[in-house]
Amino acid sequence: MKKTCVPNDVTLKDTGFGYTLSVIGGKYKMIILYWLSENEVMRFNELKRGIASISYKTLSVMLKEMEVDGIVIRKEYPQIPPKVEYSLSERGQSLLPILNMMCDWGELNQNGGA
Template sequence: MPKDRTNKVSCSNYRCEIEVTLELISGKWKGLILWNLGNHEVIRFNEFRRIIPKITQKMLTQQLRTLEEDGLINRKIYNQIPPMVEYSLSEEGQKLMPILEQMDKWGKNYISNYRKD
């Protein structure tokens, strides 16, 4: 099947552009991965496992591949033994940081004002 049929972002069936943004950063882990990359600049694969301990290795791999395919992160492989892989935000991924910062601010405000347990 051609890649453009399996890639939701390439489809023209969105009602508004917000759906594209949500599609790219949606899910339990993508936002956390992007947020941590924005705050650390470069993260190695195993460092992600320490930063986000509840994510499985398989899920982390899948999410990183998807974010790389979508052009939001860069992957740099060092040819050494054992191999080392570093991830960083791409230029397009860096443009998401103000959005994620606002989401963080909104979440903190919501918790302090509406979630009094």
């Protein structure tokens, strides 16, 4: 019998799969993960420039959610003007194999597959 990630008697949100989707789901979280994985540390405006289609408010909300989920570390420096840097936590870095698998899948399938 094939093991399923979502057994019939359990709702999706109560599974590991559902939890993972809640942490990385949405239009921008995977893109934020990508940029932080490529650059290690980024400031808010650098992320905004990298994701041109995202609004300032949406970026702020996504980063706050990711910080609450333990995926992103926010480091604030006490200076004027304020300086805030974002990086992936160890937990956030543990998502990078998923990102890499998605990249591999896209490379293999973007032109209709091999």
